[in-house]
Amino acid sequence: MSAAKTLLFVTSNANKLAEVKAILATTGITVESKSIELIEIQGTIEEISKDKARRAADNVGGPVLVEDTALCFNALKGLPGPYVKHFLKELKNDGLVKMLAAYDDKRAQAVCTFAYCEGPGQEPILFEGRTDGKIVRQRGEPTFGWDPIFEIGGSTYAEMDSYQKNKISHRFKALQKLKAWLEEKHGGGVAPPPAAPQRIDRRNLGGHEVAQGGNFFDSFGEEVKPRAINIAGDGMGIRKETGRGWQFDNPN
Numbered sequence: 001m002s003a004a005k006t007l008l009f010v011t012s013n014a015n016k017l018a019e020v021k022a023i024l025a026t027t028g029i030t031v032e033s034k035s036i037e038l039i040e041i042q043g044t045i046e047e048i049s050k051d052k053a054r055r056a057a058d059n060v061g062g063p064v065l066v067e068d069t070a071l072c073f074n075a076l077k078g079l080p081g082p083y084v085k086h087f088l089k090e091l092k093n094d095g096l097v098k099m100l101a102a103y104d105d106k107r108a109q110a111v112c113t114f115a116y117c118e119g120p121g122q123e124p125i126l127f128e129g130r131t132d133g134k135i136v137r138q139r140g141e142p143t144f145g146w147d148p149i150f151e152i153g154g155s156t157y158a159e160m161d162s163y164q165k166n167k168i169s170h171r172f173k174a175l176q177k178l179k180a181w182l183e184e185k186h187g188g189g190v191a192p193p194p195a196a197p198q199r200i201d202r203r204n205l206g207g208h209e210v211a212q213g214g215n216f217f218d219s220f221g222e223e224v225k226p227r228a229i230n231i232a233g234d235g236m237g238i239r240k241e242t243g244r245g246w247q248f249d250n251p252n
């Protein structure tokens with residue numbers, strides 16, 4: 001079940017907004033937006049994101065979603081991290097690459113942290129996504145921040161089309177977590193009631209054991225663990241009756 005939910009995403013960054021909308025497009029989550037330049041404190045990624053969410057909730061007077069993006073260089077022990085915006089503004093992508101000139105280790109992590117806050121005075125909840133890559137000389141269209149220097153799987157983010165980037169990105173991974181949480185919160189993740197116990201039906205199937213529903217019992221009334229059911233010729237698994245006939249479910 002998709003999460004029927006509208007989120008107010010507070011960001012000053014049009015590229016972030018476009019990616020969030022694209023990634024959530026088919027989920028049933030509607031994204032509205034408000035462009036506010038929020039003050040960003042110094043601190044850890046988590047502290048900055050939470051503080052941003054509190055400020056946004058105070059500003060709007062209701063539920064908000066914010067996001068903070070960090071670019072962490074391994075050789076620099078995680079810097080520039082959440083301060084990458086200032087480095088990018090002053091040094092540009094070329095300068096960011098040069099920061100690693102003295103190091104062999106070019107590995108970097110793109111980190112996206114969404115913070116959802118239900119309203120003023122409420123504790124924000126964080127959803128983090130990380131993608132490992134390495135810093136390379138610029139390649140691709142410089143349309144979004146440091147995309148041209150962050151390489152993963154042989155391509156920079158800037159060389160990928162938005163579909164490719166949105167399948168693997170730090171932002172995508174964080175939004176997967178947010179989506180799962182929303183689904184749970186709105187009932188989509190609530191487990192259905194357990195199926196009524198069913199007896200294994202040994203009739204008409206050439207000795208195959210057949211089970212239906214969620215709990216399985218042999219003809220003596222003993223519960224059978226699905227993984228332990230052996231179906232002749234089919235290996236370990238469960239045969240289930242479906243509307244279209246018999247279906248073999250391998251629990252592995």
Ligand SMILES: O=P(O)(O)OP(=O)(O)OP(=O)(O)OC[C@H]1O[C@@H](n2cnc3c(O)ncnc32)[C@H](O)[C@@H]1O
Pocket residue numbers: 010011012013016036037038040067068069070084085086088144145146147157171
């Ligand atoms: O209003 P907010 O949401 O804070 O938007 P912002 O542009 O200020 O964003 P951040 O404070 O999170 O700073 C992150 C910096 O990294 C850049 N950035 C964010 N996501 C990126 C991505 O997926 N690819 C490349 N650059 C990105 C962004 O343009 C900023 O320069």
Ligand SMILES: [Mg+2]
Pocket residue numbers: 040085
């Ligand atoms: Mg910002």
